[in-house]
Amino acid sequence: MKRAEAREQMHAQILSAARQEIAVHGGGALSMRAIAREVGLVSSAIYRYFPTREALLTAMITESYGNLAEALASSGADRKRNLARRWETLGRAFRVWSMSNPHEFQLIYGTPIPGYVAPAETIPAAEAVAVHFLATGAQGPVGAFNSTALSRQVGPIAGALDLNPSGTAAVIAEIAALVGMLTAEIAGHFVGTADPADHLFEAFLRRQTTTLGLS
Amino acid sequence: MKRAEAREQMHAQILSAARQEIAVHGGGALSMRAIAREVGLVSSAIYRYFPTREALLTAMITESYGNLAEALASSGADRKRNLARRWETLGRAFRVWSMSNPHEFQLIYGTPIPGYVAPAETIPAAEAVAVHFLATGAQGPVGAFNSTALSRQVGPIAGALDLNPSGTAAVIAEIAALVGMLTAEIAGHFVGTADPADHLFEAFLRRQTTTLGLS
DNA sequence: CGGATTGAGAGAGCACTGCTCTCTCAATCG
DNA sequence: CGATTGAGAGAGCAGTGCTCTCTCAATCCG
Numbered sequence: 001m002k003r004a005e006a007r008e009q010m011h012a013q014i015l016s017a018a019r020q021e022i023a024v025h026g027g028g029a030l031s032m033r034a035i036a037r038e039v040g041l042v043s044s045a046i047y048r049y050f051p052t053r054e055a056l057l058t059a060m061i062t063e064s065y066g067n068l069a070e071a072l073a074s075s076g077a078d079r080k081r082n083l084a085r086r087w088e089t090l091g092r093a094f095r096v097w098s099m100s101n102p103h104e105f106q107l108i109y110g111t112p113i114p115g116y117v118a119p120a121e122t123i124p125a126a127e128a129v130a131v132h133f134l135a136t137g138a139q140g141p142v143g144a145f146n147s148t149a150l151s152r153q154v155g156p157i158a159g160a161l162d163l164n165p166s167g168t169a170a171v172i173a174e175i176a177a178l179v180g181m182l183t184a185e186i187a188g189h190f191v192g193t194a195d196p197a198d199h200l201f202e203a204f205l206r207r208q209t210t211t212l213g214l215s
Numbered sequence: 216m217k218r219a220e221a222r223e224q225m226h227a228q229i230l231s232a233a234r235q236e237i238a239v240h241g242g243g244a245l246s247m248r249a250i251a252r253e254v255g256l257v258s259s260a261i262y263r264y265f266p267t268r269e270a271l272l273t274a275m276i277t278e279s280y281g282n283l284a285e286a287l288a289s290s291g292a293d294r295k296r297n298l299a300r301r302w303e304t305l306g307r308a309f310r311v312w313s314m315s316n317p318h319e320f321q322l323i324y325g326t327p328i329p330g331y332v333a334p335a336e337t338i339p340a341a342e343a344v345a346v347h348f349l350a351t352g353a354q355g356p357v358g359a360f361n362s363t364a365l366s367r368q369v370g371p372i373a374g375a376l377d378l379n380p381s382g383t384a385a386v387i388a389e390i391a392a393l394v395g396m397l398t399a400e401i402a403g404h405f406v407g408t409a410d411p412a413d414h415l416f417e418a419f420l421r422r423q424t425t426t427l428g429l430s
Numbered sequence: 431c432g433g434a435t436t437g438a439g440a441g442a443g444c445a446c447t448g449c450t451c452t453c454t455c456a457a458t459c460g
Numbered sequence: 461c462g463a464t465t466g467a468g469a470g471a472g473c474a475g476t477g478c479t480c481t482c483t484c485a486a487t488c489c490g
Contacts, residue, residue, distance in 0.1 A: 007438090028243050028326070032477060044479080045439050053477065109398070110326030111243070123407065144422040150414040157408060172408055173396065173419045180395015181388065183324070192338065193372060193387055199365040204388045207359040207426060222467090247448060259450080260468050268448065 011049050013039050015063065018056055019104075027057065027107040057107070058119055064104040065125035071097040072132045084214040086136045091178060091205045098182045105186060109179045131161070133175055137212045138167035144211075145169040167212065174208050226264050228254050233275055234319075242322040245272065272322070273334055279319040280340035286312040287347045299429040301351045306393060306420045313397045320401060324394045346376070349386050352427045353378040357385035359426075382427065389423050 017038040021030055032053055033043040050056040075093035080086040098105040108126075134157075141164050151158075151165035158168040181204055184190055185197045194200040209215045232253040236245055247268055248258040265271040290308035295301040313320040323341075349372075356379050366373075366380035373383040396419055399405055400412045409415040424430045 010438090026326070031475090033475080041438095042440050043477085044441075047478070048438060106326040109402075109404075111241070111321040111402075118403065126404070142422075144425055145415075145418040147414055147418060150409070150418055153409050153414065169409065169415060169418060170422070172405070173415060173422070176395045176399040176404070177392030178395070180391045180393070180398065183395065183398065184391040187324075187326075188333065189324075189341070189391070190387070194365070194368050194384065199362055199368065200360075200384060200388060203360040203362060203365055203384060207357075207385070207388070210359055211422060211426065225467090246446090248446080256467095257469050258448085259470075262449070263467060 007049075010039075014046065014049055014056070015059060018060055019063075022060065022103045022107065023101070026103050027060075027110070030057065032056070058122065061107055061118065061122050062125045064101075064108050065122065065129055067101070067104065068094070068097055068108070069125075069128040069132070072129065077132070077136065083136055083139070084209040087133070087209050087212065087214055088205045090132055090136060091201075091208070094178060095182060095185075095201060098186065102186045105182065109183060130172075130175060134161055134163060134168060134171050137174065137208075137214060138163040138171040140164055140213050141166045142170035142212060145173070170212055174212065177208070178204075222264075225254075229261065229264055229271070230274060230278065233271060234278075237275065237318045237322065238316070241318050242272065242275075242325070247271070273337065276322055276333065276337050277340045279316075279323050280337065280344055282316070282319065283309070283312055283323070284340075284343040284347070287344065292347070292351065298351055298354070299424040302348070302424050302427065302429055303420045305347055305351060306416075306423070309393060310397060310400075310416060313401065317401045320397065324398060345387075345390060348390050349376055349378060349383060352389065352423075352429060353382035353386040355379055355428050356381045357427060360384040360388070385427055389427065392423070393419075 014035060017035045018030060021034055021038070025031075030053065032046050035056075036043045036046045050059065072090055072093050075089050077086045077089040077093065080089060138158070138161075143166075145166040147166075150169045154165055154168045154172065157163075158165045161168075181197075181201065185195075185201075188195070190197045190200065206215075229250060232250045233245060235253070236249055240246075245268065247261050250271075251258045251261045265274065287305055287308050290304050292301045292304040292308065295304060353373070353376075358381070360381040362381075365384045369380055369383045369387065372378075373380045376383075396412075396416065400410075400416075403410070405412045405415065421430075
């Protein structure tokens with residue numbers, strides 16, 4: 001029993017050290033050896049806990065999705081009656097989290113690390129994030145996304161969550177758009193045009209609620 | 216004279232080899248030594264042409280922006296009278312280019328390579344891409360983006376290109392949204408919901424032309 | 431209680447990386 | 461024709477992910 005506890009503690013300690021590393025140097029630069037040094041282990045010992053760098057990254061991605069989902073859950077959005085306000089609250093919470101944890105954001109939504117392919121086990125974690133937006137924005141139909149082919153594709157999840165198909169497709173696109181906005185801001189692509197991007201982001205949220213028919 | 220020619224040829228040869236490397240392994244995995252091997256040089260000789268890996272990446276980014284801008288220019292969009300059709304043509308050309316050159320796309324719009332910061336010299340190259348969308352979509356006002364603070368920020372470029380300020384801000388956001396859509400598709404984030412994403416993308420373009428008041 | 435088993439950690443080593451340094455030698459310039 | 465330049469070679473440094481073998485303490489079981 002004790003053995004298992006110690007193991008779990010070491011596991012957590014490594015993840016924590018990795019998180020610290022990533023916050024400074026970014027995900028692509030994550031070094032197994034540096035983590036080992038930080039937790040006071042020799043490099044090879046790390047591999048007792050994570051068989052490969054990729055495994056460590058996957059664990060971190062899952063964790064980051066969880067952190068983000070939690071930030072959305074505790075934004076107070078779900079206590080709001082007005083759907084437009086609710087969507088805006090979610091959007092702002094997303095942005096605040098992303099700006100506070102840019103490297104975690106990039107870990108999830110950025111270019112995969114060289115050769116890295118997100119494994120299936122990260123999908124439920126990603127869904128935990130999407131669900132907040134779907135529940136808020138996909139209740140009604142959205143004209144531009146009203147196509148039979150598209151509805152058939154998103155049918156399963158729309159059905160499972162009791163949502164409107166065209167609304168569901170629209171929200172999926174709007175999540176991607178939101179991520180695009182934040183990626184651009186973090187990468188500094190707005191410098192010279194709309195940086196700081198606060199006003200642009202607020203206008204963007206207004207546009208989204210209009211598109212989704214929430215206002 | 217001959218000397219300078221040979222140097223320029225070697226320069227181009229290295230870039231070409233790097234491009235080939237990137238197409239296979241992605242930007243983060245770009246190896247100076249592998250490039251050297253491919254062009255038949257010893258590793259240290261590469262540094263006669265690019266003082267650092269970062270310099271090589273910058274050169275590649277600029278080149279990629281150029282390729283993308285050229286793909287947009289030769290899409291035939293600017294021959295179209297109908298602005299909505301024109302925007303859709305640009306969007307589709309962007310998507311085709313991105314799907315054909317995913318690693319180049321990620322080089323430009325993805326997570327910066329560990330420790331890499333896009334230097335100022337890539338900005339004009341990025342503008343060459345944006346200009347196509349601005350010229351097409353930013354002629355009229357867009358309600359959600361009509362704020363004085365925002366208009367003041369984008370004022371300079373809107374003025375320089377003789378565009379509507381709120382329309383300009385809207386197009387900037389829509390470019391980011393478009394990039395977000397393509398990033399998600401390339402990263403496989405639509406798998407399980409809307410993959411293949413053709414229909415979602417077409418609906419997305421419809422939504423954009425509506426938002427921008429082009430239809 | 432005592433021997434067998436397990437597994438965490440150590441350490442050496444392999445093949446790779448970006449980059450620096452010094453050396454050679456052929457092409458160019460004056 | 462001699463001096464200068466600069467491309468390329470080669471060795472080397474500090475770092476990487478990962479593998480292998482070894483040790484030794486903690487646990488398990490008869």
